[in-house]
Amino acid sequence: MKAALLVIVVAHGLLHVAGFLKAFHLAPLNQLALPVTKVNGMLWLAAAMLFIAAVLLRYLEHDYWWMAGVVAIVLSQYLILTAWDDAKYGTVANVVILFACVAAFGQWRFSRTYHHDVALARVQNISAQAGVLTERDMLHLPDLVKKYLRYTGAVGKPKVQAFTVAFTGQFRQHETSAWMPFHSEQHNFMSSPTRLFFMQATMKQVPVAGFHRFENGHASMDIRLLSLFRVEYQSGRQMDVSETVTFFNDMCVMAPATLIDGRIRWGKPEGNEVEATFTHGDVTVSAKLYFNDRGELINFISNDRYALRDDGTLQRTPWSTPLKEYREINGYRLGTRAETIYHYADGDFCYGKFNLMHAAYE
Known part of the structure; x- marks a missing residue:
């Protein structure tokens, strides 16, 4: 499950690079019919980097990886809406990743109570x-x-x-x-x-x-x-x-x-x-x-x-x-x-x- 999620996020993130390449005419991407402004091109690149950052944090088992994932999803979905005909299927990947982020957020919040109790008990019990x-x-x-x-x-x-x-x-x-x-x-x-x-x-x-x-x-x-x-x-x-x-x-x-x-x-x-x-x-x-x-x-x-x-x-x-x-x-x-x-x-x-x-x- 962990490996599959990482593959999905990496692939989804790399697809965002296409928007950057299209905006700056760095590669022929005839399959993308709609024009992409340079501002949006930079945003596509930023979204890609955020998804990759989320993957790295998840791989390193960092408790806060979901934060990078949520920001990436919000930015990605905004860009998808601006290029709906070309990028609409990216919404499916965003939903899958959002589900994983919600689960990670829940785990972080629930485990925080546990860690707080442990820290308090240590102060009260260790001489x-x-x-x-x-x-x-x-x-x-x-x-x-x-x-x-x-x-x-x-x-x-x-x-x-x-x-x-x-x-x-x-x-x-x-x-x-x-x-x-x-x-x-x-x-x-x-x-x-x-x-x-x-x-x-x-x-x-x-x-x-x-x-x-x-x-x-x-x-x-x-x-x-x-x-x-x-x-x-x-x-x-x-x-x-x-x-x-x-x-x-x-x-x-x-x-x-x-x-x-x-x-x-x-x-x-x-x-x-x-x-x-x-x-x-x-x-x-x-x-x-x-x-x-x-x-x-x-x-x-x-x-x-x-x-x-x-x-x-x-x-x-x-x-x-x-x-x-x-x-x-x-x-x-x-x-x-x-x-x-x-x-x-x-x-x-x-x-x-x-x-x-x-x-x-x-």
């Missing part, structure tokens, strides 16, 4: 010095969890106040739904538990964006078509509980060093599993953590998360995130492939597949 995680910090942990922290390389590194992770993967809404490719970025902050997750996906070739916000004990989920049109929104007590589970899962899976947190209460291990609770405000959630003999966390199962049902209601449903393929990322040995699964009475439903691409810690 100057956190210290180094030592064996002494782990004295209260079950042996299974100690082994996991040693295996992941958390011991001897700075204690984690915040972490940032990026994923690629696939989502789907129902068992029969097509998988939607996505990429995401999220920021988690520990002092006052905060999780800010921004996802961009493609549904039937149409861009979809989602912003999950969890801060001050409250959660919301905002899904938008083209980042403009809200198609789903959830908030309330059940979302608060669900996102508390997700936050605890993030700690266990992506930031093992945070498992020394005093808000976690550990049960007695049974074989290679241990139960734990995490409390934030008036919400306490529990989960069972499963490890293999190497010390890797291989599953996280909680009965406290809610699933969105077909009728739009939220229902408490067992939820798990099996992990595999541990490898080193930024000095930590982490599980890099995971699934998110709801365990319904009539069968399991895997709705998400995640590939961990990046992790950074503060």
Whole structure:
């Protein structure tokens, strides 16, 4: 989709050069019947340059590329109207490019809210010095969890106040739904538990964006078509509980060093599993953590998360995130492939597949 858009914009932009060539008699263009003034010739060239600039900015993934695109479209359409008989079909290309610009504008505006929240959370949650995680910090942990922290390389590194992770993967809404490719970025902050997750996906070739916000004990989920049109929104007590589970899962899976947190209460291990609770405000959630003999966390199962049902209601449903393929990322040995699964009475439903691409810690 990205490549096709770039080709369309480049081709459309280069066609505008014909108006410049016609105006200054630089090339025989008999197919253009209408005369072109030198002023308009310069405008045709300016439009071409603006389209090429938009392409370069888009290729470089600059957030503001759509601005150059919109100016180019306005100028182009004005020129097309002045030479309608020769250039009217350029309107089709302008409409296609305008659609892409509108989608990019929506994404820019929607993601700006996310980035603003991240910046504010960082100011509120990051202190100057956190210290180094030592064996002494782990004295209260079950042996299974100690082994996991040693295996992941958390011991001897700075204690984690915040972490940032990026994923690629696939989502789907129902068992029969097509998988939607996505990429995401999220920021988690520990002092006052905060999780800010921004996802961009493609549904039937149409861009979809989602912003999950969890801060001050409250959660919301905002899904938008083209980042403009809200198609789903959830908030309330059940979302608060669900996102508390997700936050605890993030700690266990992506930031093992945070498992020394005093808000976690550990049960007695049974074989290679241990139960734990995490409390934030008036919400306490529990989960069972499963490890293999190497010390890797291989599953996280909680009965406290809610699933969105077909009728739009939220229902408490067992939820798990099996992990595999541990490898080193930024000095930590982490599980890099995971699934998110709801365990319904009539069968399991895997709705998400995640590939961990990046992790950074503060």
